[in-house]
Amino acid sequence: MSVDERVPVLVVGAGLAGSSAAVFLGLHGVPSLVVERHAGTSAQPKARGQSWHAMEALRIAGVHERVRDAGYDVDAGMPIVIAQSVAGPVLHEIVGEAWPDWSHLTREEMGMASQEKTEPILLERARDLGAQVRFSTRLDTLEQDVDGVRARLADLSTGSEYTVHADYVVAADGRRSPLRHELGIGVHGRGPLGHSVAVQFEADLGDLVRGREFALFYLQNNPTLADGATLVSTDRPDRWVLMVPFDPDAGESADDFTEDRLIACVRAGVGVSTLPVRVLDATPTTIAHQVADQFTCGRVHLIGDAAHTMPPHGGQGGSTAIMDGFYLAWKLAAVVHGWAGPGLLSSHDTERRPYGALIAGQQYTNMVMRSNPELADGTEDAPVSPEELLFGYRYPDGAIVPEQGDDGARLEDPATAAGRPGSRAPHVWLPDGRSTMDLFGRGFVLLTAAHRWITAAQEIAVRLGVPLHAEHLPVGDWTARYGVTPNGASLIRPDRFVAWRAHDEASASELESALRTILAR
Ligand SMILES: Cc1cc2nc3c(=O)[nH]c(=O)nc-3n(C[C@H](O)[C@H](O)[C@H](O)COP(=O)(O)OP(=O)(O)OC[C@H]3O[C@@H](n4cnc5c(N)ncnc54)[C@H](O)[C@@H]3O)c2cc1C
The missing domain is CATH 3.30.9.10 (D-Amino Acid Oxidase, subunit A, domain 2)
Structure with a gap:
């Protein structure tokens, strides 16, 4: 295949997953090409709702207010009612009139915009950040080797075909995922x-x-x-x-x-x-209900429904698609920019596949409990609390440096989580009115109350060429929640997961070695 065009990342599909990936790639300085076979975004008002953790990511993208305003007033809550008909009789009411109060876990509120409203907002932001978006453009075939991926694209409006060379491809092509089929990846x-x-x-x-x-x-x-x-x-x-x-x-x-x-x-x-x-x-x-057998195949990475399709019961399909783009983008950017080795990308599968299986299983359980009790056969997954599902999931074996004695748990109670590597960084209000969450989203952040870490981090950032910023914070609630002493430090990834931690005094070389491990260098 001769090549007509070169891009660092080709994103296939402009649904919530693909548009999210394009936004966060752009935010990390990687202009992507997004191709979508349809002539425009979805016209269906489904996939309503952006969960709290997705709103955190959308705040980082700078679109959380637009998405929030595109939905209806969140204070109203969303009653979930099991009934014979709307007129009744009501058999059971699952969620009351108000949203749960999770202000101790996040600064965000639930968003209630539909897919129809959210996709255009994301794509506009992606374009602002350098993405090209081509509708009526279908990916037909793909070849990959050590140098990259050659993708054959069809312009459906003119009938012409051309070949794009990409370093990496994001398969965000939905439940039926033609790309997943082409790569021979099965589902279970x-x-x-x-x-x-x-x-x-x-x-x-x-x-x-x-x-x-x-x-x-x-x-x-x-x-x-x-x-x-x-x-x-x-x-x-x-x-x-x-x-x-x-x-x-x-x-x-x-x-x-x-x-x-x-x-x-x-x-x-x-x-x-x-x-x-x-x-x-x-x-x-x-x-x-299906989960891909692998989320990564060479240079192609599956996200959204292509990776995990779940019943809509619980409303996490759209948010998970957005989060997949958020979690994958910084890793692709790190490798494209050369400050991480390609080995970092294998953590997409290690981290997101277990979560995809977990969330898809939970929504199936919801489906059985809420609308299809005839499917109950005892093989459904036991329900997990929504707090754990949204804020308490862990990556004990991903792009992190686990601590000795870590129990490898994939779920924990986020209210009592103690800042272990592999856990989501806790939200803690700071004396200046910011949340710790406001500090994350671009490069790595080293949180510390000790001045000596600041120069160490600056030197390591220069030596490794890694976007690493040390944030000096006074000793306070955050030190307890992140499990560090006034001499310690906690290293947070761009996607707000704790990557490494020095409880107490440690050497700068330990931080450097941790970064090398995390970034596969
Ligand atoms: C009935 C229903 C209700 C739902 N309700 C909710 C809800 O309330 N809340 C929620 O969070 N989730 C909900 N979901 C789930 C949610 O809609 C999906 O999880 C989410 O839209 C997945 O986004 P995606 O980008 O991965 O896939 P998609 O939205 O399917 O996007 C994939 C895109 O890839 C394109 N594509 C495919 N192949 C190619 C190709 N070869 N070349 C170019 N483009 C290609 C497709 O045209 C498509 O636009 C619901 C789902 C259903 C079915």
């Missing part, structure tokens, strides 16, 4: 779990949802709709989406759903047989 998991038609409609649900204009209803024992039917609000109180399950094994298909039938389904889901309904669109959707 429970596979496709259900087929639905997602019907977006306008209707005035009036008093039925007064005070619950933004809510999620799992419908069970509905006389018309199969269990698994779900009705969810959008950004507008007069617009809703009903997921209507159908069974291909029983000969049903999405084509069976005429407009009249969809209206009848909506009326059954709402529980009002005469409700005026305007159907806006109807999209076939597959719910699945």
